[in-house]
Amino acid sequence: MGSKWRKAKVALGLNLCANAPRTRLDNEFDDDDDLESISSGAASVRHSDAALLSPPSNAFKLSKSLSRSSKKMCSICLASMKPGGGHAIFTAECSHSFHFQCIASNVKHGNQVCPICRAKWKEIPLQCPSLDPPPGRARVNPVDWPQNNALMTVLRHVPPPRPIPFRNVAPLLQAPEPTIFDDDESLGHQLDSSQKLAGTSDPNPAADSGESRMSMTKISMIPEVPAVSRFNASDDFTVLVHLKAPASDSGKILCRNQPDMPQAQVIQTPRAPIDLVTVLDISGSMAGTKLALLKRAMSFVIQNLGPSDRLAVIAFSSTARRLFPLRRMSETGRHEALQAVNSLVANGGTNIAEGLRKGAKIMEDRREKNPVASIILLSDGQDTYTVSSSGGNQQQPNYQLLLPSSMHGGEGSNFKIPVHTFGFGADHDASSMHSISEISGGTFSFIETEGVIQDAFAQCIGGLLSVVVKELQLSIDCVHPGVYLSSLRAGSYRSHIMSDGRKGSIDVGDLYADEERDFLVSIKVPADYLRNETSLLKVRCVYKDPLTKEMVNLESEELRISRPEEAGQTSVSIEVDRQQNRLQAAEAMAQARTAAEKGDLVGATSILENSRKVLSQSVSIKCHDQLCLALYTELREMQERMANRHVYEASGRAYILSGLSSHSWQRATARGDSIDGSSLVQAYQTPSMLEMVTRSQATLLGSPSSQRPIRPVWPLGSQPRPR
Incomplete structure (x- = not known):
């Protein structure tokens, strides 16, 4: 019976929980105690003394393999749990093991369930500064405990839970939190490893080596046709304005003029640090696999943030709670962030508005600010809470009112702190999530398959960790006195034409390394009988370098077109035609969505079909x-x-x-059940995004890189950009 009992424990150790009474051969347990382990998603099973547990052989082998794997690594800090490593090992009632320090800190956050199987524990680990255990408490794992450590592993019996009036309130919401979130960790002046290696406190080591950190943003203009007859005027002549952000310069530079360093020493080019706030849905619908995958994805994000980056975590269900304040991701910060994330428990309703409000409050109240700031919001359900209008009626929240003007570019603020939203599964509120992202200048991603969540996060932070241009503003001036602006087709970017039609502007905002933007400008071109060419436009842009905080001003050359007597037949530029197709398709998507929301699915599909026909006849698709x-x-x-x-x-x-979010912002989003399974998703993917997704997939496949923390690498420009 003892052998069968041990096999049953292995088979049931990870996902299935059982209550089995002690037999005479089961001398591992006390006479008065049963083994009790209750996990989410699995029903408790109670067996009599005569009942024998006999799982299928395949399931037994899989469980045994997974059990061996789980015993090698602490699921909280992801570090090894080999005996003799100088760390106490705590084995819970459900047979899962953790570093004692990790699980004790986890319990300190208010968690009294197993982070792996969600089993409720009767006894929880505590740390006691005394060398002698208090009365009624027992030392556990004495072999693994360092002899010179003053802390001792003890267990405390968990008292029966008090009745809670509202069962949908998660345990993490019980501790008080400040009313003003001005306790963000100071940015400080800590040198990163590359700066220490270079032996300089200059945040830009390339300056010492005499090399430019990166090239400038590039501006170019392309007319739809190179020539227009001098005797003809055009009221709708199209010009493409193209921007390309600085490249990431392969991510490495040589350290020269450093006599104490090896000749071939290389260091990573520094990047702009980020303040990142993650707002995570932990409602009841996230229980089980969804929450486990969310924790894994957040672990990947945490491990890929640098010591100058800061992270805060908001968790929301029926209400919202700041789970982790804005802290730098040093070794200590990462460890605490991982513990906080692993303490999450799914329960309650879905109050997106409250979670968003708390996330915005962190950004507003922080005392210091990193050059780059962003919010990530994930939810798998509909907002089950409403707010009252002035008339007392119930209505869906106006998310723009929940965000301060500094975040959505309201009055007195031209630029935004983007909220990148992720709709998870088939039941999320896609309309609200898209609305939030549009208001703030972020993107909306649709995560259809649960397993793609980490790759979706990886793509997003791959871009955020490579911001090279801040608050870019583009201005367009007409040169010839007879040229006037008709329209600026800029997608979701805010644009404006002056009343006299001679000047226009587009607020572009932030750009990732190697990112490109294309805008179509329609102008009126007059007849010009006396000249062989006409000067049309001049473009200027101004932006902030996020590292040096210096303002950069760039100006393009004038765009001219030839004015022969007869222009003849000239095909439209492929570059211009491509962008016309993109905007035409985006407009068709918006129209189809409007029709579908009214219940006219036949009309919606007809709109999309007509758009496909237009595309099929275009010059660029034929090429x-x-x-x-x-x-x-x-x-x-x-x-x-x-x-x-x-x-x-x-x-x-x-x-x-x-799709609308991606094409209107010209930025990659997750779509459906794949991140990089089609050229469509890769259309706007930058090298840094692609590198981070590749890194994520390597960890998911269990490559050697997943066995150790991955240090942030920037720039990530070694991969060619897919086009």
């Missing part, structure tokens, strides 16, 4: 342009997701909104 081919495929996918109302509600709406 096999990858973006246009991907747009064609995406429009067909959207049609399929509008087959009926059920399919549209489950995935069609979110798929269309994530």
Whole structure:
């Protein structure tokens, strides 16, 4: 019986919980105690003395393998738990083991369940400064405990839970929190490892080596055709304005003029540090696999932030709580952040508005600010809470009112702190999540398959950790006195044309390394009988370098077109045609979504079909342009997701909104069940995004890199940009 009992423990050690009475051969347990382990998603099973547990052989082998793997690594700090490593090992009632220091800190956060199987514990680990255990408490794992350590592993019996009036309030919400979040950790002047290696306190080591840290942003203009007859005027002549952010310079520079260093020593180019606030849904619908995958994804984010980056965590269900204040991701900060994330328990409703309000408050109240700031918001459900209007009626929250003007570019503020939203699964509120991202200048991603959440986060932070341009503003001036601006087609970017039609501007904001932006400018071109060419436009841009905090001013050359007597037949520029197709497809998506929301799915699919026909006849798609081919495929996918109302509600709406977000901001978003499975998703992916997704997938596949913390690498420009 003893052998069978041990096999049953191994088979049931991870996911299945059982209550089994002690037999005479089971001398591992006290006479009066049963083994009790209750986990979320698995029903408790009680067996009599005569009942024998006999799992299938395949399940037994898998459980045994997983059990061996789990015993090698602490699931809280992800470090090794080999005996003799100088750390006490705590083995819980459910048979899962952890570093004692990790699990004791986890319990300190208010958690009294197993972080792996969610089993409720009768006894919890505590730390006692005395060498002698208090009366009624027992020392555990004395072999693994260092002899010279003054702390002792003790157990405290958990008292019966008090009745809670509102069962949907998670345990983490019980401790008080400050009313003003001005307790953010100081940025300080700590040198990163590369600066210490270079032997300089200058935040830009390239300056000492005489090398430029990076090139400037590039500006170019392309007319739709190179020539217009001098006798003809045009009221709708299109010019493409193209921006490309500085490249990441391969991520390495040589250290010269350092006599104490090896000749071939290289260091990582510094990057702009970030303040990141994650707002995470821990409502009851996140229980089980979803929450486990969210914790894994957050662990990846934490491990890839540098010591100058700061992270805060907001958790929300029926209400919201600041789980972890804005702290630098030093070794200590990472460890505490991992413990905080692993203490999450899913329970309650979905109050997106309250979570967003708390996340915005952290950004507003912080005393110091890193050059880059962003919020990540993830939810898998509908907002089950409403706010009252002035008339007393209940209505959905106005998310713009929840964000301070400094975050959504309101009055007195031209630029925003973006909120990148992630809709998780088939039941999330895609419309609200898309609205939040649009207001703030962020992107909306649709995570259809649970396993893609880490890759989606990786793509997002891959961009955020490579910001090279801040608060870029583009101005467009007409040169020839007869040239006037008709329109600026800038997608979701804020644009403005002066009343006289001679000047225009576009607020572009932040750019990641190697990121590109394209805007279409429609102008009126007069007849010009006396000249062989006409000067049309001049473009200027001004932005802030996030590292040096210096303002950079750039100016393009004048754009001129030839004015022959006869222009002849000239094909439209492929570059201009490509962007016209992108904007045309985005407009079709918006129109189709409007029709679908009114219940007209037939009309919606017809709009998308007509857009595909226009695309198929374009110059760029006939030249096999990858973006246009991907747009064609995406429009067909959207049609399929509008087959009926059920399919549209489950995935069609979110798929269309994530596509709209991507094409209107010209930035990569997660779409459906893949991050890099198609050229469509890669259309706006930068090298740094691609590198971070590759790194995420390597950890998921269990490569050697997943066995150790990954240090942030920047710039990440070694991979060629897919086009």
